[in-house]
Amino acid sequence: MPRLKKQTPTLVEEMALFEQGYSFIAGLDEAGRGCLAGPVVAGAVILPEREDTLELFDGVNDSKKLSPATRDRLYDHIMQHAVSVGVGIGSVDEIDTRNILQATKYAMQLALQQLKPTPQALLLDAIYLPKVPLPQRSIIKGDARSLSIAAASIIAKVTRDRIMVALHQEYPEYGFEQHKGYGTAAHLDALHRHGATPQHRRSFAPVRELFGLFASSENNN
Template identity: 50%
Template sequence: MQSDSPLFTGFRPLDYAFERSLGAPGHLICGIDEVGRGPLAGPVLAVAVILDEQRIPEGLDDSKALTARRREALHDALTGCCDWSAGVASVEEIDRINILQATMLAMSRAVDGLKTAPALALVDGNRAPALRCPAKPIVKGDGRVLSIAAASIIAKVIRDRLMTELALEHPGYGWERNAGYGTAEHLDALKRLGATAHHRKSFAPIRNILSPGGAKRLDVV
């Protein structure tokens, strides 16, 4: 099921009253957010979360508004008290079907991994993927809806940890700091070191490097 009409609300940000207003008690609401659409390297990752209204950690907010230390603490609290699942679309899938479709795929995988089927999914952004339940996109939802904020925190921490691990295998790109985004440090490293198998060949900076006359060939891992 799918809806392409963004859901705008007048509710105060990060108040569970919004989720509560969408159904009767027991009507399970799932929040979905992704991280990693823009980077030049690494997968795109989505997280789906069904919060337990009686066990919501204090201080939830859009992951971008939190310090790394606070995100880590909230990640640990959330993953210990809610139904959540992460879905990943690989670099190969991004290059094959494009980043938008790969993001939708990661979101679908995240929902499929939940222990309990939600009655409705609230998705950060202006479009929602086809899911096993009705879905509503909410523009800037990670700063407006508690369930989406929770998903954004878990997703950000998981992907940052992954990119830090990959940085150990491929030093020099600064992935432990830039998470694969095209920072000056990362772009300079690409000129010096070339691309790895974790770089997205369909993205222009990487495609240019791998083209005839480009700086470096792809390192096979």
Template identity: 50%
Template sequence: MYSFETELLSKGFKYIAGVDEVGRGPLAGPVVAAAVILNPDEIIEGLNDSKKLTDKKRRELSIEIKSKCLAYSITYIDPIEIDKINIYQASKKAMIISIESLKIKPDFVLSDAMPLNEINIPYESIIKGDSKSATIAAASIIAKVERDDYMIKLGLKYPEYGFEQHKGYPTKKHVQALNDYGVLDCHRKTYKPVYDAIHKQVKLKI
């Protein structure tokens, strides 16, 4: 997991940032990106793609990453902007803002499968980077825990939708809640199940 970082350090790069986002697929809630610069002297065991870890392990690692890293930042892009610029552009924007928000300017960036020509920093886009690079994995873990916590709070606000369980993804329960209770401000209106629910409600009112 540290092979990319070790090679870059050997080439003289000092501050290597990893960046990743979570929340492309959900029908509700923000897309969340995180950027992290790990401390080369603090090896963190167990880093992996956040989706391959249990919630408990992710939370433990997120605390450890934040305490041991040199810098990290988190960015939210809300559903209104996702609908306006599309999820791909929203994901990229969140990643770029996270990189630019780091308190230490990185001299190299590792991104999870996202080309980032706009950042004017040398970078490498790695397919499945969150399972190949410790730095990208760390970013994915922080972003995932952050977004999950946001959706859990949303679940308290709207208990009938079950956000704390499905985190906004298009589960059977979530789609049923859309049809039963309607569309909320936190929903992405351009996503098909939400779009369909809106137009179903419009038809019913006519």
């Protein structure tokens, strides 16, 4: 039985927009939507319109498919060779106040504002930004299909991981350096032993339910 060829991002979506006359196309993606702690981070990347762009960004892929060391290396490469890179952050307060989807869109809008030149069209991973008056293409599993979105996923993931490593120094008992805020068994155990930090998302069920248990306990005393 022949081995399936590993899927790698292409420039098919970008080329279609180039052919329509758009010169600056931004790929966008986020990291941290499913975490219990820490912000949601969005990356926005405009890649150069060159014949050798695929070769120049060889190895860029969905950040989830890459090792931390590879992500770090590609992060530096993207920062050096992309036309422009932007990062936006949706804080824990933003997430709890507006919900995770709206906080993600807010972070993406912030990332777009950092891009120079201003993008003329957007490629996004399964999301749409109604407040951004630009042509947009929302692509299912876009980080595995579009090179621009894949590059943005690396920028978002590495940026967020570095934020969580910094938070580990402040809250070492939670293991943020290891799980980056995701709901692992170790993280849930730390939550039950130590309670929640200001960096935990109280609107997310595991944290909200924990606070409910604490509230009941306090009311019974």
